[in-house]
Amino acid sequence: MTRQIHLGAFLNAGVQGTAGWRHPDASPKFLTADHYVRMAKILEEGRFDFAFVPDALSVPRSLGGSFAPAVNWGSGTPRLDPIPVVSMMAAATTHLGVAATVSTGYHEPYNVAREFATLDHLTGGRSGWNVVTSFQDAEAQNFGQRRLPPRDQRYGRAEEFLEVTTRLWDSWADDAIVGDKQSGVFGRPEAVEALDHEGEHFRVRGPLSVPRPPQGYPVIIQAGASESGRSFAARWADVIFCSHASLESAIAFYTDVKARAAAHGRDPDQLKILPAATPVIGRDTADAIARHEAFADLVSVEAGLSRLAYHVNVDLTKYDPDGPLPPLEEVGVEGHYREVVEFAAKNELTVGQIGRWYGARTEGSMVGSAGEIADVIEQWVDAGAADGFVIQAAHVPGSFDEFVTGVVPELQRRGRFRTEYEGTTLRDNLGLNRPGRGEWKARRA
Numbered sequence: 001m002t003r004q005i006h007l008g009a010f011l012n013a014g015v016q017g018t019a020g021w022r023h024p025d026a027s028p029k030f031l032t033a034d035h036y037v038r039m040a041k042i043l044e045e046g047r048f049d050f051a052f053v054p055d056a057l058s059v060p061r062s063l064g065g066s067f068a069p070a071v072n073w074g075s076g077t078p079r080l081d082p083i084p085v086v087s088m089m090a091a092a093t094t095h096l097g098v099a100a101t102v103s104t105g106y107h108e109p110y111n112v113a114r115e116f117a118t119l120d121h122l123t124g125g126r127s128g129w130n131v132v133t134s135f136q137d138a139e140a141q142n143f144g145q146r147r148l149p150p151r152d153q154r155y156g157r158a159e160e161f162l163e164v165t166t167r168l169w170d171s172w173a174d175d176a177i178v179g180d181k182q183s184g185v186f187g188r189p190e191a192v193e194a195l196d197h198e199g200e201h202f203r204v205r206g207p208l209s210v211p212r213p214p215q216g217y218p219v220i221i222q223a224g225a226s227e228s229g230r231s232f233a234a235r236w237a238d239v240i241f242c243s244h245a246s247l248e249s250a251i252a253f254y255t256d257v258k259a260r261a262a263a264h265g266r267d268p269d270q271l272k273i274l275p276a277a278t279p280v281i282g283r284d285t286a287d288a289i290a291r292h293e294a295f296a297d298l299v300s301v302e303a304g305l306s307r308l309a310y311h312v313n314v315d316l317t318k319y320d321p322d323g324p325l326p327p328l329e330e331v332g333v334e335g336h337y338r339e340v341v342e343f344a345a346k347n348e349l350t351v352g353q354i355g356r357w358y359g360a361r362t363e364g365s366m367v368g369s370a371g372e373i374a375d376v377i378e379q380w381v382d383a384g385a386a387d388g389f390v391i392q393a394a395h396v397p398g399s400f401d402e403f404v405t406g407v408v409p410e411l412q413r414r415g416r417f418r419t420e421y422e423g424t425t426l427r428d429n430l431g432l433n434r435p436g437r438g439e440w441k442a443r444r445a
């Protein structure tokens with residue numbers, strides 16, 4: 001059988017991308033529950049594996065240390081808290097997975113384990129956690145720090161965070177609740193364990209106040225691109241997000257991360273790699289190009305640069321907009337930075353031109369008819385660059401609507417995408433095994 005494709009939807013709990021809110025058809029109701037419920041229904045109609053809500057804990061101060069550009073252009077702000085948003089989406093659906101981003105930098109494992117265990121129970125096993133270590137100084141400054149801690153320190157904390165969280169999920173055996181009304185025995189104390197964890201970052205006694213999640217562990221998502229990030233993701237993640245400027249760099253990443261998972265004793269197929277893509281769909285190629293150009297016209301150079309500065313955590317106002325971008329050190333999102341370096345070198349772009357391109361870029365070269373976009377999706381999966389994609393919407397709900405009515409049926413016709421959900425949990429639909437109690441021992445470094 002041909003490899004089945006997995007699809008996630010990248011949905012900001014706010015405005016989309018750099019100028020998604022300016023699109024003539026963009027809904028302005030992004031602060032209402034109806035907006036997210038509407039999107040959840042569209043995505044479930046399209047048999048998407050899951051909807052994913054990204055997050056950051058600040059209003060970016062990416063240009064000149066001020067939040068004014070972010071507010072002015074609606075870039076990286078506003079952001080609603082993802083957990084209530086995905087809860088609403090799950091309540092309105094029956095099979096769609098829901099994944100929320102929570103940073104290991106600015107929470108405690110007990111709260112996060114409890115939050116996702118609750119979400120997993122309430123959704124019948126449809127939850128996912130996008131584990132991030134955060135990437136901006138502006139976030140650090142909301143939590144008593146002056147600067148973002150160095151990457152190794154962030155991943156060190158994340159490593160211990162994941163160990164404690166998974167152990168908390170494991171603190172109840174799957175059959176710990178008896179609920180015997182006759183005898184009055186509710187649960188078996190011998191099936192519930194404390195952790196008594198004392199580590200470098202956390203001291204957690206346990207057990208968790210919520211029984212083991214239906215999925216064992218909610219689906220763990222990560223997007224590490226650096227050396228430490230890849231090593232962390234290859235061990236802990238069930239799903240990896242990435243972002244690439246070319247098929248070649250996507251193949252190199254895919255091969256590297258799958259090999260790391262295998263070296264750690266994991267079945268590489270139990271790790272799904274989903275690059276981000278922003279499809280622009282038209283009646284034909286020319287129509288799609290015209291639509292993309294019309295969208296790109298909504299993105300100012302400053303808005304694009306503000307977004308890039310936010311992603312790389314470097315104030316780009318210090319560079320000449322008419323000159324090349326010099327090499328940057330210790331960037332925020334390494335994957336996006338590499339993408340920029342690759343694309344800018346190939347096309348000899350100045351800083352200003354990079355800003356304009358970055359603000360309107362369509363990862364995965366997906367500008368075309370529905371058939372052409374399905375071709376690219378198949379090509380990347382068959383070339384060993386992806387197990388599917390996380391689809392970013394240029395604007396909502398239009399971009400998801402067009403994808404679901406155009407590209408999804410095309411993939412289904414080609415036998416590459418489900419017409420019905422395979423199971424009831426997110427793990428079922430992604431083809432991922434349910435982790436047994438104690439799986440954390442195999443995942444840690």
Ligand SMILES: Cc1cc2nc3c(=O)[nH]c(=O)nc-3n(C[C@H](O)[C@H](O)[C@H](O)COP(=O)(O)O)c2cc1C
Binds near residue numbers: 151224230
């Ligand atoms: C598709 C995608 C989605 C991401 N979503 C978030 C997010 O919601 N919040 C966040 O702080 N970082 C997000 N990131 C950034 C990653 O979590 C990570 O910081 C980044 O890839 C850098 O990894 P590194 O620290 O290993 O270089 C995302 C990255 C990608 C490619």
